[in-house]
Every structure is written in C-alpha cells, then in structure tokens.
Amino acid sequence: MxxxxxxxxxxxxxxxxxxxxxxxxxxxxxxxxxxxxxxxxxxxxxxxxxxxxxxxxxxxxxxxxxxxxxxxxxxxxxxxxxxxxxxxxxxxxxxxxxxxxxxxxxxxxxxxxxxxxxxxxxxxxxxxxxxxxxxxxxxxxxxxxxxxxxxxxxxxxxxxxxxxxxxxxxxxxxxxxxxxxNLPMTRWKKLMWNIPFNGLSVALNASTKEIVDDPDALELAETIVREVHAAAAACGVNVAEKAIAATIDVTKEMVPYDSSMRLDFLAKRPMEVEAILGNPIRAAKAVGFTMPHVETLYRELKFLDRRSR
Amino acid sequence: MxxxxxxxxxxxxxxxxxxxxxxxxxxxxxxxxxxxxxxxxxxxxxxxxxxxxxxxxxxxxxxxxxxxxxxxxxxxxxxxxxxxxxxxxxxxxxxxxxxxxxxxxxxxxxxxxxxxxxxxxxxxxxxxxxxxxxxxxxxxxxxxxxxxxxxxxxxxxxxxxxxxxxxxxxxxxxxxxxxxxNLPMTRWKKLMWNIPFNGLSVALNASTKEIVDDPDALELAETIVREVHAAAAACGVNVAEKAIAATIDVTKEMVPYDSSMRLDFLAKRPMEVEAILGNPIRAAKAVGFTMPHVETLYRELKFLDRRSR
Known part of the structure; x- marks a missing residue:
C-alpha cells in the first residue's frame, strides 16, 4: 500500500x-x-x-x-x-x-x-x-x-x-x-492526568515531582483524579477504577516534568484552561454532575491566565 | 467602677x-x-x-x-x-x-x-x-x-x-x-470573609481588590462564601442569608488590602491554615458536611506553607 x-x-x-x-x-x-x-x-x-x-x-x-x-x-x-x-x-x-x-x-x-x-x-x-x-x-x-x-x-x-x-x-x-x-474513553483517561497535573502545576507553581512528593498536594491531586473519573462515568464513560491509582503511580515514576500548561504559564502564553478544565466541567454539568474541586482550580487558572498577560 | x-x-x-x-x-x-x-x-x-x-x-x-x-x-x-x-x-x-x-x-x-x-x-x-x-x-x-x-x-x-x-x-x-x-455566630461570620479572602490572596498571590475585580476570582470567592455559610448552618449556626452578599460588598468597598495570611506568606512566616481553614473543614465534616471548594484551597495552602519555609 x-x-x-x-x-x-x-x-x-x-x-x-x-x-x-x-x-x-x-x-x-x-x-x-x-x-x-x-x-x-x-x-x-x-x-x-x-x-x-x-x-x-x-x-x-x-x-x-x-x-x-x-x-x-x-x-x-x-x-x-x-x-x-x-x-x-x-x-x-x-x-x-x-x-x-x-x-x-x-x-x-x-x-x-x-x-x-x-x-x-x-x-x-x-x-x-x-x-x-x-x-x-x-x-x-x-x-x-x-x-x-x-x-x-x-x-x-x-x-x-x-x-x-x-x-x-x-x-x-x-x-x-x-x-x-473509544475516543471518549481515551480523552477522559487523559483528562484524569491533565486536569490535576496541568492545573496544579500552575496553581502551585510546581513540577509533577513536587506535587507527588508533598502529602497535601498529592492528596488534592488524588481527589481531583477521582472527581474526573466520576465525571467521566456521569458522562457515560466508565473508565476502570484501577486507572485512578495508575494515574498517580505513573506520575510518581515520571521524570520531574513541567506540564505544557506550566510552560505556557511561565512563558506568559495563553493556557488551555477551557479545553482541559472548562469543557469537562461543562460536559459534566450538562448531565447534572458538578466538579467542585476542579471548578476551584478552573477559576484560579482563569484568574492567573488573565493576569499573566 | x-x-x-x-x-x-x-x-x-x-x-x-x-x-x-x-x-x-x-x-x-x-x-x-x-x-x-x-x-x-x-x-x-x-x-x-x-x-x-x-x-x-x-x-x-x-x-x-x-x-x-x-x-x-x-x-x-x-x-x-x-x-x-x-x-x-x-x-x-x-x-x-x-x-x-x-x-x-x-x-x-x-x-x-x-x-x-x-x-x-x-x-x-x-x-x-x-x-x-x-x-x-x-x-x-x-x-x-x-x-x-x-x-x-x-x-x-x-x-x-x-x-x-x-x-x-x-x-x-x-x-x-x-x-x-453568640460567639459561634460571630466566628462563622468572620470565617465567611477569612476563608475566601485570606485563602485566595495567597493561592492567587493577589490583593483583595485584585480578587473582587476579576470575574473568575470573584465567582470563586462567592462560591466559597456560600460554602462556608452552608457549613455554618450544618454546624447549627444560622447566619442570615444576606450576610453572603454583604461579605462580598464590604470587600468591594474596602481599600486594597493584603490579608494577614498573605503578609505571613510573603514574609515566609507560618500561615494560619489550620485555624482558618482546617478547623472549619473538620467541624463541618464531624456533622457530615463537606466543603470541597475550601478543601481544595486548604490543600493548596498547606503545600504553599510547607514550601515557603
């Protein structure tokens, strides 16, 4: 061919x-x-x-x-x-x-x-x-x-x-x-990483390693992974339960990494806040599911994005 | 006398x-x-x-x-x-x-x-x-x-x-x-201000004026004020509904101000994260009420407090 x-x-x-x-x-x-x-x-x-x-x-x-x-x-x-x-x-x-x-x-x-x-x-x-x-x-x-x-x-x-x-x-x-x-499944699985680790890397001005090495940042990241997993289910996408722990584990084993959103933020470029956080929040809300931890992060990132430019 | x-x-x-x-x-x-x-x-x-x-x-x-x-x-x-x-x-x-x-x-x-x-x-x-x-x-x-x-x-x-x-x-x-x-009422009313405005002033590295002037930061602050108001009610302290709007309004009229928590953070002193956020979260949890927006802020502040010293 x-x-x-x-x-x-x-x-x-x-x-x-x-x-x-x-x-x-x-x-x-x-x-x-x-x-x-x-x-x-x-x-x-x-x-x-x-x-x-x-x-x-x-x-x-x-x-x-x-x-x-x-x-x-x-x-x-x-x-x-x-x-x-x-x-x-x-x-x-x-x-x-x-x-x-x-x-x-x-x-x-x-x-x-x-x-x-x-x-x-x-x-x-x-x-x-x-x-x-x-x-x-x-x-x-x-x-x-x-x-x-x-x-x-x-x-x-x-x-x-x-x-x-x-x-x-x-x-x-x-x-x-x-x-x-099953593209929706693929997208939601990636969001389980992207929302907490892109988001927190900017909100906390921290690398992935700093996040997983701190007990409170890690606890928050895990909470957010769970919330995204539950939002996916509410949207009809049933990601396996074990993906929650796997998302955290893969990050612990990852080399210290600056997420794309953090690099954008540090370079004062626009951040993908709407694609990565806003759209999932709205998709979940459309089926009656709220994501309060993610919403908190979303509003913070919108503020930081606006101020950085 | x-x-x-x-x-x-x-x-x-x-x-x-x-x-x-x-x-x-x-x-x-x-x-x-x-x-x-x-x-x-x-x-x-x-x-x-x-x-x-x-x-x-x-x-x-x-x-x-x-x-x-x-x-x-x-x-x-x-x-x-x-x-x-x-x-x-x-x-x-x-x-x-x-x-x-x-x-x-x-x-x-x-x-x-x-x-x-x-x-x-x-x-x-x-x-x-x-x-x-x-x-x-x-x-x-x-x-x-x-x-x-x-x-x-x-x-x-x-x-x-x-x-x-x-x-x-x-x-x-x-x-x-x-x-x-009614000291519990007084304390919860103050928390309705302290939790959002001390907390966000550090998480967003912003003055009270910057928070109320930004649509997303303001929306988040209002959401948190509501959440604290609801937590107070769960703890048996029924703060008047109108205190929610009043808390925001008084901040809009306030001179630009660095909260005590922000001053502590900027000076690398320990922040009152447990007294202002941790204790209310635990008091609410003890009566079965969760505060997800405040919890997000709490974990972020714990991380920032630990890292700043």
Whole structure:
C-alpha cells in the first residue's frame, strides 16, 4: 500500500516529534511553521528522543498553507488556544477526502476542526507524552510517547480502516501509536492526568515531582483524579477504577516534568484552561454532575491566565 | 467602677492597636514584646489610625511574662501558629479569676487557651480589622476596626457582666467594641470573609481588590462564601442569608488590602491554615458536611506553607 502524505499544522513539541519520526521513516511530511520557518529551512529539524536522537536537514517546511500540497492526513498539533486560526489553516493542506487528526489536549477539542472540515473527516487522539520545544526547530522528547486515536464522536466507534492505516504507518515509523474504538474513553483517561497535573502545576507553581512528593498536594491531586473519573462515568464513560491509582503511580515514576500548561504559564502564553478544565466541567454539568474541586482550580487558572498577560 | 488592668500577649497589628488605644485612654496596659522590646522601651509605641494617629512614649513593656503583674484581662493577639507558647505565657499575667480574651483568627482558636487557664476563664472574639505592623513598635490601622467578643462555647451564651464590662471599657477608649451573646455566630461570620479572602490572596498571590475585580476570582470567592455559610448552618449556626452578599460588598468597598495570611506568606512566616481553614473543614465534616471548594484551597495552602519555609 502506498504511503500516505502527511501535513503537520503546529510543529511544536508534539507535531515536531511525530512528524519528524514519520519523515525520518520516509513519509512525505509537510510542516507548517510560524516563527521557526527560517531556522528550519536553514538548519532543519532536530529531535532529541529516547527513541534515538535525529536531525532532519531537508524538511518540507512551509511558511504559509498556500504552498502546502493536498495531504491525506493533516495532524493538528496547535494549542487549542489558537483554534481561531483553523478556518484559515485546515482547508489547504487537507485533500478532498483526506482526514484531519486532532491531537490536541482537552475534551471536545475536535469540535473546532469539525466546524471547518466537517465531522466525518475528523479523527481525534491523545498523546501521553512528555515533550517540549526547547529552541527553534528543536524538540526534546523527555519521557512517555504513546499516541492513541480514533474516530471522532461522543460515543464508542469501532476502529475504521482509515484509523488503522494511520496507526500502522506510525508504528512503522517507530511511534508508539494505537488505534482506539473509544475516543471518549481515551480523552477522559487523559483528562484524569491533565486536569490535576496541568492545573496544579500552575496553581502551585510546581513540577509533577513536587506535587507527588508533598502529602497535601498529592492528596488534592488524588481527589481531583477521582472527581474526573466520576465525571467521566456521569458522562457515560466508565473508565476502570484501577486507572485512578495508575494515574498517580505513573506520575510518581515520571521524570520531574513541567506540564505544557506550566510552560505556557511561565512563558506568559495563553493556557488551555477551557479545553482541559472548562469543557469537562461543562460536559459534566450538562448531565447534572458538578466538579467542585476542579471548578476551584478552573477559576484560579482563569484568574492567573488573565493576569499573566 | 475601677478601671481593669490589661495585659496584651502578642502586641502586633491587633494587640498593638487595641492595647494602644486602651493605654491612651488611661488604662494600665502591659505589653509582652518579643523582638520589638528594645525599640519600644526606647521609642514607645506608634499607632497610625483613622481614629487619630498617636504615639505612646511611656509603655509598660515587658520582655518576659515574669515581670508582668497579675491583670484582670489578658488579650491574646498572637498568631494561632504560636499557640504552643501559650502554656508558658498565659499563667503569669492573668490574675486568679482574671479572664483571657482570645482575639485570634479561625474556629475553636480558644481551645488552646482553654487548655491552659480552663474554659470558664476564656472569652473569644473576632476583629473585623485591616491593620498591619509596619515596623518595630509601629502599627498602621488601615480600615475597619470592629471587635466582637463573648463567652467561649460552642453555642450561644447570653452576654455576661464580665463581657459587658470589657466592651464598655473598650468603647470608652474609642474602640468599636461589641459584646455578643453568640460567639459561634460571630466566628462563622468572620470565617465567611477569612476563608475566601485570606485563602485566595495567597493561592492567587493577589490583593483583595485584585480578587473582587476579576470575574473568575470573584465567582470563586462567592462560591466559597456560600460554602462556608452552608457549613455554618450544618454546624447549627444560622447566619442570615444576606450576610453572603454583604461579605462580598464590604470587600468591594474596602481599600486594597493584603490579608494577614498573605503578609505571613510573603514574609515566609507560618500561615494560619489550620485555624482558618482546617478547623472549619473538620467541624463541618464531624456533622457530615463537606466543603470541597475550601478543601481544595486548604490543600493548596498547606503545600504553599510547607514550601515557603
């Protein structure tokens, strides 16, 4: 089967890593770049990863979507805070019939993409990934790396051939990629980590290690994990009970890590407060379930986000 | 009636102000001082207040309780985080039969004093006061000033002659003092302010004005005021519904103010997290009522308190 052609919109910590791995494996990958464009054209893309550091000198780099060819798969790695740009970015690289794979944080983050290209062309997924952009065209993949994606919808949808094909191609490129027949489950499981650890890392100005090493911060993190687990159940997504302890355990074993939200906060960039906390709160509220611990964190983060800019 | 003799243990923002006003009015007031002793002996006590700035050159200053005479009323203005000192400080200045007036923040803050002198000799009260110690022997009273006190107990107790007498003496000294027959009500009403505004001022590193000026911080503060109001009701203390809006309104009209907890935090002193948040949470939990918003704040503050020292 012929290799699909990929576009990466938002070539940061996530798009740079996965797009880079696909390009290294011989896939044609077109990167839409913003501030890093000149640097990448001159110096290529550098990826430090436990999978084996690599450097791609010749990259299909684009400063504008207008130069991008139609692609089979467009990977959206933008922050959700930039979703207002999608209406101008997505139509060009995504060929007629091509799909858009939204690998953004949060819940219902696919909705903005679906509004542009139509929900039937949207896949969604979560990255369980510690990766940062440490300089222009320079990605540092610190830990983890799994990506799980599937058809977009608010209920389980069996893995389709197009989802399986992308997963197979990613696996062939060395990516720990998995197709899922239950995207809502995947998203809520990730929220069980993202809400407490992104949120508290900003509210407490602390790394994941500082949080799990402190008895009170750990107790609060566990309480929030439980609350998100219960909210998922209220929304009809029954994550296994053992995922609660596993979420904490994986964080204890993780290298000390600054969450993406904390990095955004420290850099005075907009934080993904609505995608990661606001949307789950509203989804739960719509079915009559309240999340008071998460709401407290949400309001604090909204305040901090507003003040930091 | 002869004027009573007063002792002030903890002559800071609160003890310095009220003790200073009593001394200015001709009461014999003995101040127990710690680091400020030498300064006050040399320079006296300076109080800047909207009630009229004053300076007391000759102050009954003591570096140790051993030089303090037996007093009729001992005012405890120490931070609750120093209550471990009370067993050594209280017996000396409080004459046999004299009372101890605990003007500390929080709930059940009188318990440590009661353990030393016996509950029958304990009065408790709350100060609705914006006052700071701005230098050695120098108090700056910024806003408000009301003090409300009564017999110590977990239920309403009619105003006794000894409570009324102290209130009358304070009023004669220009203090906005009020006797109450319902100390638990007074304490919970103060907690409706202290929990949100002390707590959020540290968690958000913000003044009261920044909190009430931000829509999300204000929403969170209001939610917490409601939660404390409901916890009080669960504990049998029915604060009027209108106190919820009044608590927010008074803060909107207040001059921008750094709460005592924020000042402690910024100075890396221990914060009164247990007295102001921990004790109310536990009192509510004992009657089956949970305070999830306050608990979130409590855990955050415990973390911040531990890390700051």
């Amino acid at each position: 012929e290799k699909q052609r990929y576009a990466v919109v938002g070539a940061g910590a996530l798009g740079g890593l996965y797009g880079g791995l696909l390009a290294r494996a011989g896939f044609e990958v077109h990167f839409l770049l913003n501030r890093d464009y000149d640097h990448v054209v001159a110096n290529g893309l550098r990826v430090d990863t436990r999978l084996g550091d690599f450097h791609l000198q010749d990259v299909h780099a684009h400063a504008s979507v207008e130069t991008m060819p139609p692609c089979d798969v467009t990977i959206v790695g933008l922050k959700t805070t930039k979703n207002g740009l999608l209406k101008d970015l997505l139509p060009s690289p995504t060929r007629e019939g091509g799909v858009v794979l939204v690998l953004q944080n949060g819940l219902h983050s696919e909705a903005d993409t679906a509004a542009v290209v139509g929900p039937e062309r949207v896949l969604g997924g979560c990255c369980f990934l510690c990766s940062n952009k440490v300089g222009p065209g320079h990605i540092k993949h610190v830990d983890q790396g799994r990506v799980v994606f599937g058809e977009y919808g608010d209920h389980a949808i069996d893995v389709t051939p197009r989802v399986q094909r992308i997963a197979d191609e990613m696996v062939s490129a060395g990516i720990d990629a998995h197709a899922t027949g | 002869e004027k009573q003799r007063y002792a002030v243990v903890g002559a800071g923002a609160l003890g310095g102000l009220y003790g200073g006003l009593l001394a200015r009015a001709g009461f014999e007031v003995h101040f127990l001082l710690n680091r400020d002793y030498d300064h006050v002996v040399a320079n006296g006590l300076r109080v800047d207040t909207r009630l009229g700035d004053f300076h007391l050159q000759d102050v009954h200053a003591h570096a140790s309780v051993e030089t303090m005479p037996p007093c009729d009323v001992t005012i405890v203005g120490l931070k609750t985080t120093k209550n471990g000192l009370l067993k050594d400080l209280l017996p000396s200045p409080t004459r046999e039969g004299g009372v101890v007036l605990v003007l500390q923040n929080g709930l059940h803050s009188e318990a440590d004093t009661a353990a030393v002198v016996g509950p029958e000799r304990v009065l408790g009260g709350c100060c609705f006061l914006c006052s700071n110690k701005v230098g050695p022997g120098h108090i700056k009273h910024v806003d408000q000033g009301r003090v409300v006190f009564g017999e110590y107990g977990d239920h309403a107790i009619d105003v006794t002659p000894r409570v009324q007498r102290i209130a009358d003496e304070m009023v004669s000294a220009g203090i906005d003092a009020h006797a109450t027959g």
